[in-house]
Amino acid sequence: MSRQELDARRLLCPMPVIKTQNQVAEMLPGDEIEVICTDPGALNDIPAWARINGHTVIETVQDEDEIRITVRVGA
Amino acid sequence: MTKQHKAVALISGGLDSMLAVRVLQEQGIEVEGINFFTGFCVEGHTHAIRNHDKDKQKRNNALWVAEQLGIKLHIVDVIEEYKDVLLNPKHGYGANMNPCLDCKIFMVGKAVEWVKKLHKDGFDFIVTGEVIGQRPMSQRKHTMPIISEESGADDILLRPLCAKNLPETKPEREGWVDREKLYDFHGRNRKPQIALAKQFGLHDFASPAGGCCFLTDKSYSDKLVDLWQARNSREYELDDIMLLKVGRHIRPTEEFKLIIARDAGESKFLEGYRKQYTSIHALSHSGPMALVDGELKQEQYPLAAAIVARFGQGRSADEVEIDIATPDQQRLQIKTAPLNAEEVLQEWYV
Numbered sequence A: 001m002s003r004q005e006l007d008a009r010r011l012l013c014p015m016p017v018i019k020t021q022n023q024v025a026e027m028l029p030g031d032e033i034e035v036i037c038t039d040p041g042a043l044n045d046i047p048a049w050a051r052i053n054g055h056t057v058i059e060t061v062q063d064e065d066e067i068r069i070t071v072r073v074g075a
Numbered sequence B: 001m002t003k004q005h006k007a008v009a010l011i012s013g014g015l016d017s018m019l020a021v022r023v024l025q026e027q028g029i030e031v032e033g034i035n036f037f038t039g040f041c042v043e044g045h046t047h048a049i050r051n052h053d054k055d056k057q058k059r060n061n062a063l064w065v066a067e068q069l070g071i072k073l074h075i076v077d078v079i080e081e082y083k084d085v086l087l088n089p090k091h092g093y094g095a096n097m098n099p100c101l102d103c104k105i106f107m108v109g110k111a112v113e114w115v116k117k118l119h120k121d122g123f124d125f126i127v128t129g130e131v132i133g134q135r136p137m138s139q140r141k142h143t144m145p146i147i148s149e150e151s152g153a154d155d156i157l158l159r160p161l162c163a164k165n166l167p168e169t170k171p172e173r174e175g176w177v178d179r180e181k182l183y184d185f186h187g188r189n190r191k192p193q194i195a196l197a198k199q200f201g202l203h204d205f206a207s208p209a210g211g212c213c214f215l216t217d218k219s220y221s222d223k224l225v226d227l228w229q230a231r232n233s234r235e236y237e238l239d240d241i242m243l244l245k246v247g248r249h250i251r252p253t254e255e256f257k258l259i260i261a262r263d264a265g266e267s268k269f270l271e272g273y274r275k276q277y278t279s280i281h282a283l284s285h286s287g288p289m290a291l292v293d294g295e296l297k298q299e300q301y302p303l304a305a306a307i308v309a310r311f312g313q314g315r316s317a318d319e320v321e322i323d324i325a326t327p328d329q330q331r332l333q334i335k336t337a338p339l340n341a342e343e344v345l346q347e348w349y350v
């Protein structure tokens, strides 16, 4: 199982979703990816994208100016 | 057992593509969605930036539609490739800078490429929510075959909402879908679509007025053309076209333009660009963040400062202190009297 990070800071939606999607395409089921972004739109878009495509958001941390969303890759 | 056939649908986030997918799902076709991001799409972030839309769902419509339909969605970044579509549209532009026909051909072509290259045996055909006569430029009876042909999709492109008005396609001929259960919608009347949506129990869908992107918007198109003219080049980067969606754009001279936030949300958004653009804001009063696009010479500082002062709380003060910061964070403070309303000339507004 691998754990990767994706820097999507300053990118506007849907770019963080596209980057996540493309990186996840290279990962294996059970792997985890932590996406760091600044566009609050990602709070909706990444979970929606994960639900649709069979992945799971396992953690969302939001502070002043950064959002960290961890996704577990589905089968 | 008969093979289950699979289609990829172009999902714009609007009602039509949503219905097209539902119609096929009714016939047992497995559908996945594909959505293209050109940079001009009307997206959640554009609403999210401005304060007054705070309560609006900051959703991405394409993702939302896919979720309603229970289908997978692949979003494809076509920002770079789209430049050629916008700059050199073989079939020209619509009412504004929207190259809709070329855009459709491009997107269907990308879907063909996606199906053939990446998913060789996975998908049998391509679906769009097009309706004959719905849009003045791209969705007309004579443009439908042009899209099928020039995209390379030919007879594997199915438009379930108006298929009955078009020649039979492969999925119909082969009996994968029942042509009788497809539709014959045409024209600009949206009632049949609304009725069908109701029948399927779909609601809360987005219905974009002009089209699916900012290029159909007059004011946006004007800003884009102004940018090209001022730079003497039609090249653009994603940041350029994003910034055209935000703020007041004021061009007092050919050399530079000010992008002035209209509310706190936009100010915060523009702040994110301070390492790339010269930025201007008031220190002595509260007021908007402004960015400079183009070249702001030292001798123009007072003019730029006086304009920005005009849009803040200090607009009627005798003097406002303004901070000008270059991208490398060299800063300069200027005290200036704000311009009055008439001094900000109407023709400066882009």
Ligand code: SF4
Binding pocket: B098, B099, B100, B101, B103, B104, B138, B210, B211, B212, B213, B214, B215, B216
């Ligand atoms: S409105 Fe924009 S995205 Fe839609 S077809 Fe026209 S150019 Fe393409």
